[in-house]
Amino acid sequence: MPRDNANWLEDLRSSDSRQAGALDDLRAMILRSLPLALSRWLPLDDPRLPALADEVAQDTLMRVLARLDSFQGRSKFTTWVHAIAIHLALSELRRRRWRDVSLEALLEDAGQDDLGGGAGPVDPERSAVQSDLLRHLEVILQEELTERQWTAMRALLKGMPMEEVARRMGMQRNALYKLIYDARLRLKRRMAREGLSPAELMAAFEAE
Amino acid sequence: MGVLADLISRLRRRRRTPHGRTVGLRPAQASLLAAMAEATQEDEVDCGAVQTLIDQYAEAMESGEDAGRWLPKLQQHFELCGECREELKALLHILESNSP
DSSP states (O other): OOOOHHHHHHHHHOSSHHHHHHHHHHHHHHHHHHHHHTTTTSOTTOTTHHHHHHHHHHHHHHHHHHTGGGOOSSSOHHHHHHHHHHHHHHHHHHHHHHTTOOHHHHHTTTTOOOTTOSSSOOOHHHHHHHHHHHHHHHHHHHHHSOHHHHHHHHHHHTTOOHHHHHHHTTOOHHHHHHHHHHHHHHHHHHHHHHTOOHHHHHHHHSOO | OHHHHHHHHHHHTTOOOOOSSOOOOOHHHHHHHHHHHHHOOSSOOOHHHHHHHHHHHHHHHHTTOOHHHHSHHHHHHHHHOHHHHHHHHHHHHHHHHHOO
């Protein structure tokens, strides 16, 4: 018989076989759903999937038990559990994808200006405008962002996930989010003071 | 190019010379930074706050509610944070596959 939220909480808080039964059912649910949830990142027949799902299911159950009191009851309990499992699974996939990439290696080729790249002919006037805009934006970035903020921003712009940047900078993901948020806000306010509209900038750099 | 020329003209009146550390900004990065600046709000929620509400948000979306109207700060966060957005999509995928 399917459990409702109250049943799940009661069974998981019990000290008898009901807890074991509830954990087994949650584990089975996670193992069924996780491959589908991760199908954008791993094909269903990927040989790494069973071991990953197993590891994530175990970590999820531990986290669920530890955080049972934080469940607010405003969603289905199973949805809450799925959210935890997905967070853990995607964090692990990102860690594995980026584990051999150092921050230094990622950022070391960021010094080249690639204006004029691409297959088509370059419009000299457009190129000159872009070059001027880039220089002004560089001044703004130098004056408004700390070294740490700019390092983090560059890493994120090159596609490194926030959690991975945070790990390499010795921070929690939330703390990095706040660091980047402060940087974005400074950038936005400074651009507004300079009369530099984000929409104008995006239009200037959009592909022809 | 008239609008851009006007923009450059305005900026040249405030001409400064880059100093200090090398930035080496690329056009694609500049465009992304501009998009980030445009999307930035004075008051945002962080990933931790999103994690506590993502289950409710996903269920609201799955049931056809306008979750963004109910939790606008989460919607704004998902526009800016690729990782939280990926987690929301994965969760929706499960909910949609489980719905009758």
